[in-house]
Amino acid sequence: MNWYDLSDYGNNYKRGAVALGLIVVLFLLLNRPTTPTISAWRGENPSVAGLSGAAIQVGQGDTLVAPPGISSDQPWGNPVAANRVVMTQGYGVGSHAPAEVWGAIDLAVDGNGDGLADPAGSVGAPVRATMSGYIDITADSWPAGNHVWVIGNEYKTGYAHLSEFKVQDGDYVERGTIIGLMGSTGSSSGPHLDYQIWHNGVNQNPLNYHPLP
Ligand SMILES: [Zn+2]
Incomplete structure (x- = not known):
């Protein structure tokens, strides 16, 4: 695209934003903290x-x-x-x-x-x-x-x-x-x-x- 073609630039920007959004979602999913069990049944011992x-x-x-x-x-x-x-x-x-x-x-x-x-x-x-x-x-x-x-x-x-x-x-x-x-x-x-x-x-x-x- 030409540098002055603002419509294309806008589309690429949107694609970039969507891609960035997906990366952020993926990052959050992968880094989701595993919830520790706060209690355990140890009555047997x-x-x-x-x-x-x-x-x-x-x-x-x-x-x-x-x-x-x-x-x-x-x-x-x-x-x-x-x-x-x-x-x-x-x-x-x-x-x-x-x-x-x-x-x-x-x-x-x-x-x-x-x-x-x-x-x-x-x-x-x-x-x-x-x-x-x-x-x-x-x-x-x-x-x-x-x-x-x-x-x-x-x-x-x-x-x-x-x-x-x-x-x-x-x-x-x-x-x-x-x-x-x-x-x-x-x-x-x-x-x-x-x-x-x-x-x-x-x-x-x-x-x-x-x-x-
Ligand atoms: Zn506990």
Whole structure:
């Protein structure tokens, strides 16, 4: 084409733009991040989570009584209301790594007292808010399944894979309020709770907030 033939120039420009667009789409597809599994069912082998084989005994409700100095909108205690709660995957390991992004602990219930998490004891176990705050619900998300954030001033706590919600989006709840039931929704290989704590946008190790005795 001639340099002054603007119509041809325009067509080539359009073709170029389309080609560039396709390249960008291809690039985005090829570089799509693979979504890590944020939770795994390790109930069969608690030692994977760095625990001894023994179940961890948790009182019903009393672990949510925070010591003096812990305000109501700071997370404290065990979000799972059951007699025998076990941690099936620890903080910053396996699908919880890197901790800055996927930091969490997985909790399940040892229903029959054999020292291991089991699905029968875990499904439907009440999940409680460990702090006061506003409810932010995401249903059927991936990888978190049915997910609840409890959002306060500085902290927010995340509760994933729920089978059922017991609160509404936008509700204000106090620590101890049952927000949902344990399940296995989203990317989950068995019923458990994936529990996260964030402080001013920084992922925290829930074990520093007394989720287990
Ligand atoms: Zn998890």
